[in-house]
Amino acid sequence: MMHKGLSVHWLFLSVLFWAHTANGDVSYSFPEEMKRGSVIGNIAKDLGFDVSRLSSRKARIDTEGNRKRFCDINLNTGELTVAERIDREGLCGKKSSCVIKQELVLENPLELHSITLRVQDVNDNSPHFGKGVINLEISESADKGKRFLLEEANDADIEQNSVQSYSIQNNEYFVLSVQSNSLGEKYAEIILNKELDREQQHEVRLIVTAVDGGTPPRSGTVAIHVTVLDANDNAPVFSQAVYKVSVPENSPVDTVVVTVSATDADEGQNGEVTYEFGHVMEDYKHLFSLDRKTGVISVKGPIDFEEETTFSLRIIAKDGAGLTSYSNVIINVSDINDNTPIIIVKSLNSPIPENASPGTEVGIINVQDRDSENNGQVRCSIQQNAPFKLVPSIKNYYSLVTTGELDRELVSDYNITITATDEGSPPLSSTKNIHFTVADVNDNPPVFEEQNYRANVQENNKPGSSICSVSATDPDWRQNGTVVYSLLPSDVNGASVSSFLSINGDTGVLHAVRSFDYEQLRSFKVLVLARDNGSPPLSSNVTVSVFITDENDNSPQILYPSPEGNSFMTEMVPKAAQAGSLVSKVIAVDADSGQNAWLSYHIIKATDPGLFTIGVHSGEIRTQRDISESDSMKQNLIVSVRDNGQSSLSATCALYLLISDNLAEVPELKDMSHDESSSKLTFYLIIALVSVSTFFLTFIIIILAVRFCRRRKPRLMFDGAVAIPSAYLPPNYADVEGAGTLRSTYNYDAYLTTGSRTSDFKFIRSYNEGTLTSDLTLKKTQSVENILGGLGNEVEHISQVCHF
Ligand SMILES: *[C@@H]1O[C@H](CO)[C@@H](O)[C@H](O)[C@H]1NC(C)=O
Ligand SMILES: *[C@@H]1O[C@H](CO)[C@@H](O)[C@H](O)[C@H]1NC(C)=O
Ligand SMILES: *[C@@H]1O[C@H](CO)[C@@H](O)[C@H](O)[C@H]1NC(C)=O
Numbered sequence: 001m002m003h004k005g006l007s008v009h010w011l012f013l014s015v016l017f018w019a020h021t022a023n024g025d026v027s028y029s030f031p032e033e034m035k036r037g038s039v040i041g042n043i044a045k046d047l048g049f050d051v052s053r054l055s056s057r058k059a060r061i062d063t064e065g066n067r068k069r070f071c072d073i074n075l076n077t078g079e080l081t082v083a084e085r086i087d088r089e090g091l092c093g094k095k096s097s098c099v100i101k102q103e104l105v106l107e108n109p110l111e112l113h114s115i116t117l118r119v120q121d122v123n124d125n126s127p128h129f130g131k132g133v134i135n136l137e138i139s140e141s142a143d144k145g146k147r148f149l150l151e152e153a154n155d156a157d158i159e160q161n162s163v164q165s166y167s168i169q170n171n172e173y174f175v176l177s178v179q180s181n182s183l184g185e186k187y188a189e190i191i192l193n194k195e196l197d198r199e200q201q202h203e204v205r206l207i208v209t210a211v212d213g214g215t216p217p218r219s220g221t222v223a224i225h226v227t228v229l230d231a232n233d234n235a236p237v238f239s240q241a242v243y244k245v246s247v248p249e250n251s252p253v254d255t256v257v258v259t260v261s262a263t264d265a266d267e268g269q270n271g272e273v274t275y276e277f278g279h280v281m282e283d284y285k286h287l288f289s290l291d292r293k294t295g296v297i298s299v300k301g302p303i304d305f306e307e308e309t310t311f312s313l314r315i316i317a318k319d320g321a322g323l324t325s326y327s328n329v330i331i332n333v334s335d336i337n338d339n340t341p342i343i344i345v346k347s348l349n350s351p352i353p354e355n356a357s358p359g360t361e362v363g364i365i366n367v368q369d370r371d372s373e374n375n376g377q378v379r380c381s382i383q384q385n386a387p388f389k390l391v392p393s394i395k396n397y398y399s400l401v402t403t404g405e406l407d408r409e410l411v412s413d414y415n416i417t418i419t420a421t422d423e424g425s426p427p428l429s430s431t432k433n434i435h436f437t438v439a440d441v442n443d444n445p446p447v448f449e450e451q452n453y454r455a456n457v458q459e460n461n462k463p464g465s466s467i468c469s470v471s472a473t474d475p476d477w478r479q480n481g482t483v484v485y486s487l488l489p490s491d492v493n494g495a496s497v498s499s500f501l502s503i504n505g506d507t508g509v510l511h512a513v514r515s516f517d518y519e520q521l522r523s524f525k526v527l528v529l530a531r532d533n534g535s536p537p538l539s540s541n542v543t544v545s546v547f548i549t550d551e552n553d554n555s556p557q558i559l560y561p562s563p564e565g566n567s568f569m570t571e572m573v574p575k576a577a578q579a580g581s582l583v584s585k586v587i588a589v590d591a592d593s594g595q596n597a598w599l600s601y602h603i604i605k606a607t608d609p610g611l612f613t614i615g616v617h618s619g620e621i622r623t624q625r626d627i628s629e630s631d632s633m634k635q636n637l638i639v640s641v642r643d644n645g646q647s648s649l650s651a652t653c654a655l656y657l658l659i660s661d662n663l664a665e666v667p668e669l670k671d672m673s674h675d676e677s678s679s680k681l682t683f684y685l686i687i688a689l690v691s692v693s694t695f696f697l698t699f700i701i702i703i704l705a706v707r708f709c710r711r712r713k714p715r716l717m718f719d720g721a722v723a724i725p726s727a728y729l730p731p732n733y734a735d736v737e738g739a740g741t742l743r744s745t746y747n748y749d750a751y752l753t754t755g756s757r758t759s760d761f762k763f764i765r766s767y768n769e770g771t772l773t774s775d776l777t778l779k780k781t782q783s784v785e786n787i788l789g790g791l792g793n794e795v796e797h798i799s800q801v802c803h804f
Helices: 004-016 043-047 088-092 282-287 669-673 676-710 775-789 793-803
Strands: 019-022 025-031 039-042 060-062 071-073 079-082 098-106 111-120 133-139 147-149 163-168 174-180 186-192 203-212 219-229 242-248 256-259 274-277 288-290 296-299 310-318 324-334 342-348 361-368 378-382 388-392 397-402 413-422 429-439 452-458 466-469 483-487 501-503 509-512 523-532 539-549 557-560 570-573 582-585 587-589 600-606 612-614 620-623 634-642 650-659
Touching: 025 039, 025 043, 039 043, 043 079, 043 111, 060 071, 088 098, 088 111, 163 174, 163 186, 174 203, 186 203, 242 256, 256 324, 274 288, 282 288, 282 310, 288 310, 342 413, 342 429, 361 378, 378 388, 388 413, 452 466, 466 539, 483 501, 557 650, 570 582, 582 650, 600 612, 612 634
Parallel strands: 025 111, 133 219, 242 324, 452 539, 570 650
Antiparallel strands: 019 025, 039 079, 060 098, 071 079, 098 111, 147 186, 163 203, 174 186, 203 219, 256 296, 274 310, 288 296, 310 324, 342 361, 361 397, 378 413, 388 397, 413 429, 466 509, 483 523, 501 509, 523 539, 557 587, 582 620, 600 634, 612 620, 634 650
16 A cells, blocks of 8 residues: 555546547556656555455556566556656657556456556756866957857656756856757857957866756756867067167177066967067177077177177067067176287387486376276386386377486497286286387597506618507507597607607507607607597597617717827826826727727727726726836727627727837837738728628619619619718717707707728708608508618719610
């Protein structure tokens, strides 16, 4: 029996149930999903059967074929009950009427009744979307109002129990529109009510609910995931409008200068940013590189501050679809001390005259440094040990000026080093050598090596022989230091000094112009001038004292007795003269001096050698013993007077002594003069003279023959002036000591003495005519003259031959 709780339900259902019988068939209508055992209707009653007989007649429900048996008959009550679950949706789907055919079989007699079961729908199914989630992809560029069809919700129930409406969760982007198709089925669309922006919200989540019309209604939901698809609606955006950076010059290649960055809100290709240079000078592209992808700007070439201090680069950022934006990169190059200072000599006054006053500008220096600020600030210095300094002038100019007196003779050139250092850190510096020469000024007079000079000349020197040399030095340059010597004009013994000496202007060697005679002139002084060739010239002078030394060139002169026998002087010796008594005295003088004039007397021949002696130095002749009767009355003595010179010269004289007390006893004196020995001497002399003369005659003829061809007019001039002293004192025997002046009447004549010298014949020259043009001429002529000196008349004769 039915459960008590279900009675209300059954009450309601019973209204719906209806049974219909016709021709023994019965039909029932009832809701689906009734429980097993639920009574559908009393079929026995509806068909008019006796309930008690049902059992005996084996009443049962059958199906046609092997269809399922959904219901059973209660044999006791005749009620038809549910035997199997009846799911309308399972049996009939969407068909609007769902009918199940069953049969009631009775036996005895066999009866067959058809039972029609009409299953009514119950709202037992909810609307159901095919997927739990609907994924939609909508471009952000989709316009407002665009519709997107949703998959419809399915409800297995039919009619009123199927989907009746849809609703959408409240949201700002979409609204819902429900439509029915021709079959009356409801479906939903979502309509874009507001434009999407992926960059703001890249996903929208919605829930759509489908509701059926059952009582109570059932619903089903679906989640809608709207993915907003990107549209390239954003250009890249740089992080800075201007990038300002600083990079040191000379940065190595690949140094990163700056990284530019632009972002693009779009995604994918649309948001992929690449970088490139915009309008940039070609040169800059060689200096900087830009990485397309990363935006890294790095150094590519040499960056020189001195060339360019600022670079402005225009950078373009581009996304995949070609939207662009711009930015500027300003690169300031910072200076590095990479340029050494340069020293430029703008002008240089070299050589500088050595008399330039301190402070004279000798050069202008310019220093340059291409770096800037401190790196380009240059200090200039000069080495300390030179008399120069640098005076800063305008800007980077310096004047090089002298700080002291210059002296070419001390330092003739300067090698100055100028150093320029900048103030960078580390500082750079450079040096420059400047070479100066100092020009000469004639500021030094010649200076003689000695304060005064002394020359000793032996008399009878050869004319032209050098007697001494002076030397002066002048440290000046070239002609300013070239010394020329000359004799200062003066008088020596009334004659011009040039007749005594000449000087070689170049060498300073003094030559005797003539042969000196000590007996005439013992000393004299000359002033030698040394003059340089500067203009104006400077000069100095020095005294040369010439001392003539004596030579034994004068033989003693016997004053008494008279040397030549023209007056026959006879000394009387008393017969009674005793030993040691003075009988006579030989008086002799010598023009030389000193030893050369120290005379000694000797008896070289005597008639009676033992009778007389002569005082070696006094010349006094004394008897050696008493005169005896046996002694000859006439006694002759030959006395020789010798000087003490190196090669001593001598003179002889004869003394005639008459031993008598009475002058009347004197014999012819003439006989006495013819002394055999003296005539023998004369004979020898003549022979010697003749042989020498013959020899020289031949020699001279040869010389003259040679000369004749060269020189038609020989300069020889002979003057045969021969002076024979007439008085005891020879004319040249004059005192020349002390004042050193010669007698005004002095004439430098040679004289022929009657003494022992046979070569005393001298050639005479006139001084007035005798200025010598050159030493050479002097020597030549003199050599000939000397040779001729001893020849006398023969030569004179030859010279006349030459004159034609
Ligand atoms: C100057 O001195 C420098 C070095 O001190 C040297 O190299 C140069 O040759 C010198 N110049 C002259 C002209 O002497
Ligand atoms: C000599 O000195 C003078 C100035 O006194 C000067 O003008 C001249 O140039 C100098 N000569 C030489 C060769 O230096
Ligand atoms: C010689 O030198 C002195 C000074 O040394 C001078 O006084 C004199 O005038 C000079 N004599 C001549 C002739 O130049």
